[in-house]
Amino acid sequence: MTPRKPPTMADVARIAGVSPMTVSRAFKRDSSVSEATRSAILRTAEDLGYVFDSTASNLRSQKTDFVAVTIPSINNANFADTVGGLADGLKDRGLQILLGYTNYDILEEERLIEQLLRRRPEAIVVTGGRHTPRARRMLENSGIPVIETWDLPDKPIGHVVGFSNAGAVRRMVDHFVGQGLTRIAFIGGDADRDTRGTDRRAGFIAAMQALGLDASRLIAAGVPPISMREGAEAMARLLRDVPDTQAVICVSDLSAFGALSECQRRGVAVPADISIAGFGDYEIGSVCVPTLSTINPFPRDIGARAATLILEALEGRLSGPTISQITPELLIRDSSK
Amino acid sequence: MTPRKPPTMADVARIAGVSPMTVSRAFKRDSSVSEATRSAILRTAEDLGYVFDSTASNLRSQKTDFVAVTIPSINNANFADTVGGLADGLKDRGLQILLGYTNYDILEEERLIEQLLRRRPEAIVVTGGRHTPRARRMLENSGIPVIETWDLPDKPIGHVVGFSNAGAVRRMVDHFVGQGLTRIAFIGGDADRDTRGTDRRAGFIAAMQALGLDASRLIAAGVPPISMREGAEAMARLLRDVPDTQAVICVSDLSAFGALSECQRRGVAVPADISIAGFGDYEIGSVCVPTLSTINPFPRDIGARAATLILEALEGRLSGPTISQITPELLIRDSSK
DNA sequence: TGGGCCTTTGGTATCGTTACCTTTGGTCAC
DNA sequence: GTGACCAAAGGTAACGATACCAAAGGCCCA
Secondary structure (H helix, E strand, O other), X not given: OOOOOOOOHHHHHHHHOOOHHHHHHHOOOOOXXXXXXXXXXXXXXXXXXXXXXXXXXHHHHOXXXXXXXXXXXXXXXXXXXXXXXXXXXXXXXXXXXXXXXXXXXXXXXXXXXXXXXXXXXXXXXXXOOOOOHHHHHHHHHXXXXXXXXXXXXXXXXXXXXXXXXXXXXXXXXXXXXXXXXXXXXXXXXXXXXXXXXXXXXXXXXXXXXXXXXXXXXXXXOOOOOOOHHHHHHHHHHHHHHOOOOOEEEEOOHHHHHHHHHHHHHHOXXXXXXXXXXXXXXXXXXXXXXXXXXXXXXXXXXXXXXXXXXXXXXXXXXXXXXXXXXXXXXXXOOHHHO | OOXXXXXXXXXXXXXXXXXXXXXXHHOOOOOOOOHHHHHHHHHXXXXXXXXXXXXXXXXHHOOOOEEEEEEOOOOOHHHHHHHHHHHHHHHOOOOEEEEEEOOOOHHHHHHHHHHHHHOOOOEEEEEOOOOOHHHHHHHHHOOOOEEEEOOOOOOOOOEEEEOOHHHHHHHHHHHHHHOOOOOEEEEEOOOOOOHHHHHHHHHHHHHHHHOOOOOOOEEEOOOOOOOHHHHHHHHHHHHHHOOOOOEEEEOOHHHHHHHHHHHHHHOOOOOOOOEEEXXXXXXXXXXXXXXXXXXXXXXXXXXXXXXXXXXXXXXXOOOXXXXXXXXXXXXXXXXXX
């Protein structure tokens, strides 16, 4: 058996009795081919087992129909929702997502951005607003729409769809203080890799200090992203080291759930003995007992809006850099009543 | 300001005073260019802001360094782990993952597979062993390694890394029966879209019938994938309709956690009043109170093994189709003691 | 000193599609 | 009858890299 070379458009054209150009048009949407010719060509192609070769099309037309996306972790419901919203918004225009993850590391992000730009995407969406200088330069010079998400960068590269992580945490602090709780702790990662997590911690400290409160109850739970288990361990330490703590804000719902489960394991009543809040409005927070107070940053909307921006930018309907600000929603539930 | 055309290898070559071929070699790893020449070329390229153009390279070399992957949902920790294991195993060889999701729909899978094959990946990894006839044909004729995962298909297309979903559930049934629990229910989706979920339900029915037990306690919780909330609703219905049920097996840990939370909300003791088991060994099952009995199918290993198979296949070290069988681990925890 | 061999570099054609321009044949109004 | 116009199809060159082959120069040993 000879491993025959796969058929090309020229083969389809020859057998269908038309020119390669006509075959090419038959595979496009709105091109001028008579319906009879088109269906005959498509049938021939199917019979031959012809598969359209995007690599050639990409090179000649200088279009790839890729949108590059970087997220910190592939295993995170929030970012998955953003990618989902993005993918749905782009699907109709035939744009496909080229996804890479940075593992919360801006050096890895730099490598990834270079890899992705080599594939000549039509646009690129990155998570966060902090990048290495070289990554920044590559994005600026890429000549394609750049969208930073999940953050409000001081100096945006292009467009932005995000919110203030610090500001969102401040609102949660205000909520607790409004209930008369002043001995508040923060559970987060112990490194600055997760820049959004770092911003949330900074927001906590700033908010506490602005109210004249002690902002030193900071529990570092490990290398970001903080897992449920690490949230539980952090809560164990908190209960041991500063047992008079009245409320705790966690860097995500996952660590908050871990903290909650540790309380249950030790017979500490939530919220009677201690209030707990998370971040991200993961499904678990609305299902567990008691339900978790949290902040919903509308991850899916972030993706959907980024998709809209991309489509507008590609159609030239965008005059300049756009900042699309999300207003996170404070969700007060049973864990902090 | 004129939007200059981005520089090409020819531009870099001219400025660096070498031929385009030498520039091309400088960007490859193991090619024969003197170290001095290479670094001079790379510096020139960086100065010019040159970005390597994969689209041209792909066409000429007939290699894309893509591995296509289809998963049912981007927002699922199990599949995310598989993709993570796969990506890590492929990273060293410079292979990049081209990911698409099917939304648990084999018609959508067919469209997706066609899209992905047009990009000329080096290999393709699909989730599950059931496909439309056309999808099957496209995979068979693709001429690249095909790997089906998370399943043991009757008629594999190429290689397989998977396990018997039905067999895994049977072991959980045996566990319950061994404890003297015979009135066992199953909570799953109400459609056949999720073929692995369907297999698990079928495995439950077969196992119960083989033991002469009533296999009719089937709670359909909605369109797959079943969420935590739907798991909770299903448990509510179960407690109302067949309150003498002694144990319940859920199609995933997520629905199992929902079921558990519903019990807590109603004061039903787990496992004293009812035992609960899940599937997938999601982190939540090891953190919640009580911890959840479950089945660990080693999702990350599935991806890692698929990566190994791909590398072996691409190097021609694989003689024929390989079935790599995973043995899921039964984890008995507090929810079924 | 010369031939063999290796390292490093260069020239040319080409991957498979599509942008751009041209051609063909038909319809329609005057 | 003729020119304007349009739909449908074809011809040619090009996108930017690299496979393949060739050649230049250096080194070693007989």
